Structures are given as C-alpha cells and as structure tokens.
Amino acid sequence: QVQLEESGGGVVQPGGSLRLSCVVSGFTLRNYGMHWVRRAPGKGLEWVAFIRYDGWSRDYADSVKGRFTISRDDSNNMIFLELHSLRPEDTAMYYCARDFNDFGAKGYFFDSWGQGTQVIVSS
Amino acid sequence: DIVMTQSPDSLAVSLGEGATINCKSSQSLLYSPGDKNYLAWYQQKPGQPPKLLIYWASTRASGVPDRFSGSGSGTDFTLTISSLQAEDVAVYYCQQYHHTPPWTFGQGTRVEIK
Numbered sequence: 134q135v136q137l138e139e140s141g142g143g144v145v146q147p148g149g150s151l152r153l154s155c156v157v158s159g160f161t162l163r164n165y166g167m168h169w170v171r172r173a174p175g176k177g178l179e180w181v182a183f184i185r186y187d188g189w190s191r192d193y194a195d196s197v198k199g200r201f202t203i204s205r206d207d208s209n210n211m212i213f214l215e216l217h218s219l220r221p222e223d224t225a226m227y228y229c230a231r232d233f234n235d236f237g238a239k240g241y242f243f244d245s246w247g248q249g250t251q252v253i254v255s256s
Numbered sequence: 257d258i259v260m261t262q263s264p265d266s267l268a269v270s271l272g273e274g275a276t277i278n279c280k281s282s283q284s285l286l287y288s289p290g291d292k293n294y295l296a297w298y299q300q301k302p303g304q305p306p307k308l309l310i311y312w313a314s315t316r317a318s319g320v321p322d323r324f325s326g327s328g329s330g331t332d333f334t335l336t337i338s339s340l341q342a343e344d345v346a347v348y349y350c351q352q353y354h355h356t357p358p359w360t361f362g363q364g365t366r367v368e369i370k
Contacts, residue, residue, distance in 0.1 A: 168359070170306075178298070178306060178349055180359040192357035228305055241353045242296035244317070246305035 135159040135245045137229045142250035149219050153250055155212040155229030163187075163207040166232035166240050169214045171225035171252075181227070182214060183240045192240075197223075219254045226251050258282050258355045262348075262362035268370040275337040277365045279350035284330045285313075287354060294354035297326055297335045300364075301346045309348075310335065337367070345369060 141153040153169070169181040182203040183192045191203050202215040212229055227250050230243035259282040269275045285294045293313035298306040308317045310326035313333055323338040337344055350362040 172300075177347075177364040178300075178351075178361045180357075180361070183357065183359070194358050233311065240356060240359065241294070242308065242311050242351060243298075243306070244308050244311075246307070248305055 135231065137231065137245060137247035139227065139229050139247045139250035142227065142252045144253045144255060145219055146256050147220060147254055149254070151216045151219065151252060153214040153216065153227055153229075153252075155214075155247055157210050157212070157229075157231070160231070162205070162210050162212075164235045166234065166237055167203075167205065167212045168230045168232060168240065168243055169203060169212075170228045170230055170243065170246075171223075172228070172249075173222070173225040176225075179225075183232070184212070185238070185240075186232075186236055190238075216252065219252075221254050224252060224254045257358055258285075258352050258360050260350055260352055260360050260362040262350060262365050264365060265363070266366040266368065268368045269337075269340045270370045271342065272339050273370075275340050275344075275367055277335040277348050277350075277367075279328075279333040279335070279362050281331045281333075281352055283355060285333075285352050285354045286330050293329050293333070294352060295326075295328070295333050296351045296353065297324075298349045298351065299344075299346045300349065301343075306349065340367070340369070342369065 229247040231245040233244040234241040295313040297310040300306040314326045347364045
C-alpha cells in the first residue's frame with residue numbers, strides 16, 4: 134500500500150537550517166507530484182510547497198518563498214524540503230503528501246499523507 | 257489568493273445525530289470543462305495526519321463510510337455527517353485546488369460529542 138514517512142525534524146535556533154526527508158513506497162514516485170503541508174500549534178493546515186512529477190515546476194507559499202526549497206530523488210523514492218533562515222513562526226508539524234493527479238501538469242488534492250515530522254524553531 | 261471560510265469553527269453533536277459543516281470560497285471553484293468543482297474535504301484526528309474524505313466536492317475517497325457526504329457548487333459547499341459516531345471526533349478542513357498556487361484550506365471545524 135502507499136506509504137510516506139518523513140524525517141529530519143528537530144529543534145533549531147532562529148536563522149538556522151534543516152533538511153526534511155520523505156521516503157515513499159507502494160507507488161511509482163516519478164509519476165506523481167508531491168507536496169509539503171504544515172500545521173502550526175493551534176493553527177490549521179497550510180500548504181508549503183509542490184514539485185511536479187517531472188520536477189520541471191516547483192511552487193511555494195509566499196510565507197516560505199526564497200527560504201525553503203523542495204526537491205526530489207526518484208531513484209531513491211525520496212522527496213526533500215530544505216528549510217533556511219528559519220523563524221519561530223515556522224514551528225509546525227510538516228507533512229509530505231502525494232498529489233492525486235499522476236502525470237499532472239498541475240496539482241490537485243492530497244490523497245496520501247505521511248505521519249509528519251516536527252520542526253521547532255526556538256532560541 | 258483564494259480564501260476559504262468554514263462555518264462554524266466548532267460544533268458539538270450528540271451521537272447518532274447529524275452534523276453539517278459549511279465552506280465558502282472567495283471565487284468559484286467550478287471549472288466548466290467537465291463541470292467539476294475543485295474542492296476537497298479532509299478529516300484530521302488528534303495525533304494523526306489528515307485523511308482525504310471527499311474530492312470533486314462530492315466523491316467519497318476509497319474506504320470512507322457513506323455517512324460522510326459532500327455537496328455544493330461554485331462558491332458554497334457542505335460536508336454532512338449523517339449519523340455522528342465517536343470515531344468522527346476530529347477537525348475537518350475544506351481545500352480548493354482550482355486556483356493554484358497556492359493550494360488553500362479553510363481554517364478548520366472542530367467536531368465534538370455533545
């Protein structure tokens with residue numbers, strides 16, 4: 134079955150960096166666009182980043198643009214999110230999610246999710 | 257950006273009773289080729305990741321009980337739980353995927369047992 138597992142979260146000081154990873158199984162990663170979505174404490178879900186199935190297109194929320202980078206390694210079934218210049222408001226559970234639309238030029242909705250990895254930005 | 261507004265923010269329902277959650281988008285989510293509404297609903301239980309419930313506004317995802325149903329078109333949508341079960345206690349979110357990026361969610365509706 135489809136599985137996604139995130140790792141790489143932790144506690145980091147403001148201005149610091151982290152690299153989140155998401156390993157997938159149960160489907161052919163190169164056929165799917167992938168997203169990162171986060172949920173801050175006491176807040177709702179916030180979409181963070183999307184990478185198209187072929188890697189040619191990447192989109193970011195305005196709140197992270199220029200600081201976060203999404204990438205993929207299809208040969209190792211992995212998705213990454215590099216977080217730089219971290220701020221306290223980036224504190225959240227970060228989820229990797231598969232897009233429903235295989236071979237899609239645009240993303241649709243999120244049909245499978247990982248359990249998440251916690252990022253805490255604090256001095 | 258499309259703003260998604262859910263109502264109410266929270267509701268308490270007796271077991272076996274129905275629950276209705278509303279979601280309003282700032283622009284129409286109806287895409288004429290195919291006449292599909294680009295709206296999804298998710299359920300997030302405490303300590304768990306979100307789970308897809310409904311997509312295309314009214315199509316239930318695989319394995320979702322038929323007590324969950326979605327309706328609406330254009331800018332106004334509804335998630336209905338016909339007979340609330342204890343395991344339905346969760347936060348529910350609507351999400352639009354028509355005018356992207358960004359993909360945007362409603363603020364969430366917390367459903368509890370009365």
